[in-house]
Amino acid sequence: MIMTDEKFMSAYDKLKNTVYSVIFSYVRDHDDASELSQDTFIKLYTYDGSFDSDEHMKAWLIRVAINSCNNHFRSRKHISSSPIPEDLPSEEHHELNELLAEVMKLPEKYRVPLHLFYYEDYSITEIAKVLDLPDATVKTRLKRGRDKLKKTLRKEDWL
């Protein structure tokens, strides 16, 4: 499928929340998430390859978004010469829905698989593929993440 301007805009409308949300679940900062989301869509616009389907494009975008997040953290890897990474900033925290706020408080290794599981309805195998993890690791992380949530959420809020 050749990426015409019309297809690009249509893909953006369909997938902007997918891209922004997965990035936000990593970086937990709205400004960074917005910037990295735009970078991700610019990469889509300049991508020379083709996609077999919309699902293929979506998986590609999520993968590119995750790589952008990793690179974002990589550029801050030297703790002595970088500002100390902040936890969920208070303004972000205060405006979030309670459930979302609790998920965002989890360590990255739990919250990103949980996000893909609950937001994208991805299966364990699909999450494993996009995060480049063994299925068993994803399964464990989903379970541990859910266990942690159970301690903080009201009973009716968790599955």
Next chain:
Amino acid sequence: MKNTEYRKAMDDVCDKHFTLTAEEMLKKAKSSPGTERNITMTGTKKRNIIGKFIGAAAACVIISGTAASAMGYGPLGDSFRRFFGKDEVTAEIIDQGHYCEIGQDQSDGAFTVLLDSVTGDQSAPKLLFEVTVNDEELAEKNDRLHLFAYVLDEDTYLNRLDEYAMCDGWGEKDPDVNNMYHVCMDGPSAFMINEEEVIAAVKQISFESDPANRQFDYDVNMEFRFTVPHQALKETHSEYYYGIDLLDNGIDYDLFYADFGAYETLLKVKYDFLGTDLAGGATDYYEVMDKFDTYWHRFAGGFVLCVDGEEYEPKDLGYSYCDTEGEAFDAGQCSTWMTFPSIDYTGAESITLLVNGESYTLK
């Protein structure tokens, strides 16, 4: 957790904070540098690259070993060896042509500081300074001095200086010039690998002996601005890992990052301390960090890095950083590190980490 509620909550966040329309995004994509979708390089792009190269060259002259000799600089690695004889790794990096001359100097009457050049690798860039102390008596009393500088980008330097510590480096006296010192200072990789303008602001020069003035620490204010071209720093190789969990005494160390540099191999792990037996119910990491560091040192001290059958023992074991508000990574999560000697990642066929009889593949 109900996925519908989660999805709705996240959609609300997206709708509120990512409001760019498709038309606006398209416009941004089209105007973004490097968005030529044709693989063939256009004239405009060529001009941009040439312009960028000229811009960089104005700030920093790249000199390969051969070219340097032809220009009369002599073998640069040998010059480096003369002043920093113990640092053979950097000398070899310079010999390989990873070096850029800055050549900017400033003086305040008491001191003249020359930022001579930048070298090193992408993980551990080095700034080479030459400091002349005009007070000859002060120089006479000190075989070395201590130089402090902020090394940051402009935005950080102007707006967020309080969040950063100064870099520092000791300078040894020149063998021939009594009041001149050569300083090799470690610089911040984060600001020096992006080919963007760097500010090195020298703020303090300290001495161990100052019998005449009893001042010891001298404030200075000298700013150097420069750009480090990509090839001035030797490439390193870094890898992110997922799912490598190293278990010890109920602590789950997640090996998530490795950096294979010219100076050392760095491994980083992160772990949750809350809820571990070792924490004993403590929620303030600073109450228990010594115990965690002791356990990490005992555990990691036995690690072996195996590269194509050759085994390497750990070089340094790190101390953790963490706080209860989760500033390191996440709430309750801490990070620590260890190093092994430098290895050739690209040339190696197999790299494994041996931990208590278990083998973890790093390449």
